[in-house]
Every structure is written in structure tokens, then in C-alpha cells.
Amino acid sequence: MRYSHKLSDAVHILAYIEIYHEGDLSSTAIAQSIESNPGLVRRLMAALRSAGLLATQQGTATPTLTRAPAAISLLDIYRAVEPDATLLHVDDKTNPQCIVGGNIQDTLRVAYDQVQRAAEDQLAAITLASLIADIWHRQHEKERGDA
Numbered sequence: 001m002r003y004s005h006k007l008s009d010a011v012h013i014l015a016y017i018e019i020y021h022e023g024d025l026s027s028t029a030i031a032q033s034i035e036s037n038p039g040l041v042r043r044l045m046a047a048l049r050s051a052g053l054l055a056t057q058q059g060t061a062t063p064t065l066t067r068a069p070a071a072i073s074l075l076d077i078y079r080a081v082e083p084d085a086t087l088l089h090v091d092d093k094t095n096p097q098c099i100v101g102g103n104i105q106d107t108l109r110v111a112y113d114q115v116q117r118a119a120e121d122q123l124a125a126i127t128l129a130s131l132i133a134d135i136w137h138r139q140h141e142k143e144r145g146d147a
Helices: 006-019 027-034 038-050 074-081 099-125 128-146
Strands: none
Touching: 006 027, 006 038, 006 074, 006 128, 027 038, 038 074, 074 099, 074 128
16 A cells, blocks of 8 residues: 655645745745655645645745635645545445345445544644644754753
């Protein structure tokens, strides 16, 4: 199974833009932080822009958040970069002649919908501001440890 890093990278981009708002905000600089490539950063920024979370100007490296970090939830970011994503997927190829195979899809869809709703409720409760605060906290802890 291949995992998507889109959400993680999108949060990284938004946190980077907020923390380094007076620095180099080029896709190249952000890509170096993510250890990825500028093309990926530009694609994710385009999705964040389409979702109304990010404002950019063509030809300049001056992206800005469109809302305060406290007003951007992890769910907002998730929906921006994974618009059709669901966490769990049902195998639709089972034997309909079997008691289990003939009923498992509907049974699991109900359960998986509950899991999806619970996950989205949790994502909605986490703000970009809280994630940025945690980044700063961890950085200060590292700096104290080095002293």
C-alpha cells in the first residue's frame, strides 16, 4: 500500500509560509525544507489556492495565508489536497454467493463511514495555529537542550 504525503506536505507548506513570512518563500526554498521538488510544492500550493487557503501572485514568491492560522483546520487542508479521499476502502470483488462475500461490502461501508466521520471531526478540531505552536515549542526545546 502506498501512502499519500499530500496532507503532511501541505501543512508543511502553510506552516513554512507563516513562520518564514519575511523570508524566501519560493517553491525551491519550501521544497528544500520538505526535501522534495519545487514542482510538487507548486502543485500543492495550487490546490491550497483553489481551496481558498493560500493567496499567490504569479511571478512573485510572496504566498500568504488567506486566513489566520487559528481559522484553518487540518480538515480544511485535508479537503484541499485530498478532495475525494477516504481513509478506508471496501473490496468490491467478493463472492455474492457467500454469506460473508454477499454482505461484507454494505456492512463495512457503514462502519467505514463512521470511522471517516470521526476522523474528520478530529481533523476539524486541530488548527494550523496549534500545529505551528507545537513546531515552535519543539524548536525551543531543542535549543534549550543544546545550551
